[in-house]
Amino acid sequence: MKVVNIVPGFGGTFYCGNCLRDSAYVKSLKAEGHEAITLPLYLPLTSKDYTPENDIPVFYGAVNIYLGQNFRLFRRMPKWLHNFFNSPFILRYAAKKSGSTRATGLEEMTISMLKGADGFQKDELDELIYFLKHHEKPDVVHLSNALLLGLARKIKDELQIPVVCSLQDEDVWVDAMDEPYRSRIWKLMGEKALDTDALIAVSDFFAKQMKQKMSIPDEMLHVVHIGVDPSKYSIKTPNLDVPTIGYLSRLNKENGFEILVDAFIRLKENPKFSNAKLKITGGKTGDDDKFISRQVDKLKRKGFQNDIEFIEDFRTEALGIFFEGLTLLSVPVLEGEAFGLYQIESLASGIPLVQPKFGAFPEIIEASGGGVIYHPNTPEVLAQKLAEVLSNPDQIKLMSINGRKSVEDEFNTKILIKKMIEVYKSVVSKN
Secondary structure (H helix, E strand, O other): OEEEEEEEOOOOOEOOHHHHHHHHHHHHHHHOOOEEEEEEEOOOOOOOOOOOHHHOOOEOOHHHHHHHHHOHHHHHOOHHHHHHHOOHHHHHHHHHOHHHHOOOOOHHHHHHHHOHHHOOOHHHHHHHHHHHHHHHOOOEEEEOOHHHHHHHHHHHHHHOOOEEEEEOOHHHHHOOOOOOHHHHHHHHHHHHHOOOOEEEEOOHHHHHHHHHHHOOOHHHEEEOOOOEOHHHOOOOOOOOOOOEEEEEOOOOOOOOHHHHHHHHHHHHOOHHHOOOEEEEEOEOOHHHHHHHHHHHHHHHHOOOHHHEEEEOOOOHHHHHHHHOOOOEEOOOOOOOOOOOHHHHHHHHOOOOEEEEOOOOHHHHHHHHOOEEEEOOOOHHHHHHHHHHHHOOHHHHHHHHHHHHHHHHHOOEHHHHHHHHHHHHHHHHHHO
């Protein structure tokens, strides 16, 4: 089976679990003997090493669609200027700009993208269709999230093939917008969802949430968890000598970095854990610099600045360095997540989790037996839970074993790819 996976590029400047999942997914499909490619939208998949797969360009280049959306002059620009704005140099620069990952100010563009052929990005959609028709001719097109649903109708009409769409953390983008945009976009997404053949949520929690927000018919909705290849992760022994808390995500307020820092300070003030350490990775955008500096300043005022270590490289192949020496991982996202790939990467490495009782976190921790949850999501309660778990080394050892086993037996790409292929086969047989 030949699958084209259409994903939003993120430039690689920070840890984006959904983006990394999308990239790894295509590799997993290939490993199972299927043809698969990734078509990036907006930005390259990485900022440092932009070498398009098989000469595949970045479609809907972020600079071009921003200019076309906001300035009539740029809606019919000459080809040479279009190519210039879509060049690797310009897109790498755009990836580093702070606003590239913010919903605020992009409400009209989000609506235009969901309108598909009726939006301002009609020319970009035509380019994408031409490429699919004349270069790839897939059996299935898989959209990585529901904000791309505007592509579905024309792909189906022009190529006469099924389109499926994943559901993963769209609420983070849409619910950050003010009314009336928020309600308008949810309604539009619900309408455009009917243009697809199947919708695939990454967790039971998120399936229920999106069913309600988008009024999705039961027969269209499937759940396939996110997984990793356990062979890519070396098993670590949790550090029981020096309590070391890890954080793997973009370093911003929304992902709970401030909560973790404040909880760490409280933990360190307990004489029993005065030797505790923090180990941090996940990258940032320009928006995050001042926020990160404020957190480091808190540690400096307490004299704890030497107890935090920042790891710059958060690529999958480099995560062994990050997980080495950790005792636990905690990413206290303020509102939870649809899944949270970092959880599975941590469990695959034998490092247990301490997560808030939000989003899909309880679902994953219950299924894996590799962690604990706490509530409410405050520094005080997190510090208490960390102290409680760190005081029980036998529990840490058991969670380490359970977590790794759950990745091998349940959150394993080889198992989950088969579930996804069954969804593909079912929609292909109906077309």
